[in-house]
Amino acid sequence: MGNRDNFGKCRSCGQQVIWIKTVAGKNMPCNPQLVTYRQGNGKEKIVTPNGEVLSGELVGAGTQDATGVGYISHFATCPNAASHRKK
Numbered sequence: 001m002g003n004r005d006n007f008g009k010c011r012s013c014g015q016q017v018i019w020i021k022t023v024a025g026k027n028m029p030c031n032p033q034l035v036t037y038r039q040g041n042g043k044e045k046i047v048t049p050n051g052e053v054l055s056g057e058l059v060g061a062g063t064q065d066a067t068g069v070g071y072i073s074h075f076a077t078c079p080n081a082a083s084h085r086k087k
């Protein structure tokens with residue numbers, strides 16, 4: 001039943017993550033906080049609770065033309081992922 005109880009910990013920084021199964025069948029670690037987003041040509045990668053991966057921008061909760069809520073890939077914010085990428 002859905003994505004309940006799919007919490008885990010990031011192996012590199014130890015923060016709590018939620019595993020979302022994407023429509024492509026991959027499990028993606030995301031930050032457990034829901035964000036409000038507007039779909040479009042923003043630079044953020046949003047993962048919806050249904051597992052769709054979209055591009056868009058983050059907007060404040062309650063924004064009238066917001067598309068919905070979703071999650072941000074943990075890799076986008078993981079402090080250790082950033083240091084790995086900085087080669």
Ligand SMILES: [Zn+2]
Nearest residue numbers: 010012013078
């Ligand atoms: Zn991490």
